[in-house]
Amino acid sequence: MSGSIGGHRINRADVQPTLDNYIEQILRNYPGYQDCAITGSYNAGTKKDHGDIDIVVYIEAKDLKALKKDFKAYLEKQPDDVIPPFAAGKRKGDKAQLFGSIVSCGFPIVGSNDYVQIDNILVTTRNDATFQRSFLNMDAQKQALFQGLVRVLLQHENQDAIFKQS
Numbered sequence: 001m002s003g004s005i006g007g008h009r010i011n012r013a014d015v016q017p018t019l020d021n022y023i024e025q026i027l028r029n030y031p032g033y034q035d036c037a038i039t040g041s042y043n044a045g046t047k048k049d050h051g052d053i054d055i056v057v058y059i060e061a062k063d064l065k066a067l068k069k070d071f072k073a074y075l076e077k078q079p080d081d082v083i084p085p086f087a088a089g090k091r092k093g094d095k096a097q098l099f100g101s102i103v104s105c106g107f108p109i110v111g112s113n114d115y116v117q118i119d120n121i122l123v124t125t126r127n128d129a130t131f132q133r134s135f136l137n138m139d140a141q142k143q144a145l146f147q148g149l150v151r152v153l154l155q156h157e158n159q160d161a162i163f164k165q166s
Contacts, residue, residue, distance in 0.1 A: 005091065006086050018053065019053060030074060032059045036057040058123050072098050104117055105118055106118070
């Protein structure tokens with residue numbers, strides 16, 4: 001088992017075909033869906049398998065908070081053979097979980113009876129999608145350094161002036 005929902009590890013070769021099925025069966029049918037891209041360790045190309053699939057999902061919407069709740073409800077309404085109930089963890093039996101901007105679910109691995117955890121990192125603008133993809137594609141050490149630098153900068157400078165520059 002892998003991930004917080006009791007999914008299975010997925011071979012690197014099965015990630016893209018599984019994602020293609022997920023896009024076709026789930027994402028394309030969701031109102032406002034624009035595109036998605038794999039992010040994180042998959043893009044480094046160094047692992048033979050993965051514990052989950054992290055994707056940045058760009059959906060045109062006005063309110064991210066409402067989008068997250070609605071997307072979670074959409075996943076929960078899918079048939080069990082498409083979005084299976086979680087096999088383990090605190091939310092055993094559920095079909096989707098919401099944590100921050102991530103909505104997690106399981107989805108069948110191509111050519112297998114097992115499912116993998118898919119972490120949908122939801123964004124509502126193309127700029128947010130670009131930022132999330134580039135940030136999450138950095139290795140963990142660079143992400144931590146970047147976050148630390150931003151926190152220090154915001155503590156020592158006029159925040160309004162900083163945000164006006166972006």
